Amino acid sequence: MNDLVGDAWHLSPSAQEALRLRAVAALVAGRGRENVAAVFGVSLKAGDTWWANWQAGGREALVAEQGAAGVRAGPGSPRAVGRAGGRRPAGTARRGRRSRG
DSSP, rough: OOOOTTTTTGOOOHHHHHHHHHHHHHHHHTTOOHHHHHHHTOOHHHHHHHHHHHHGGGGGGTSSOOOOSSSSOOTTTTHHHHHHSSOTTOOOOTTTTTOOO
16 A cells, blocks of 8 residues: 555545545556556455445445445445344354354
8 A cells, every 4th residue: 555545444424525536537548457556555345345436336336325324335244234233134144153042
């Protein structure tokens, strides 16, 4: 990661949004995936996810939505489940983890 960005998780939601928008703008302008990842200090996976979201939903798909902790929470994500009542329904434990029963 470069010195200007560091770990994007530590940025405010508005700064993360700006980072997503600028990275996608660079991709739209024709810069390569690897170059964009290096310049903005993000992983290729993050850049690819932002690109796919932009293609599917345009700018609105990249705009920050305030969740319970300022994090975007999609359907079925742990954050979304946490907001819906704090616990997962019985029998829906995450893969790779043991249920505490």
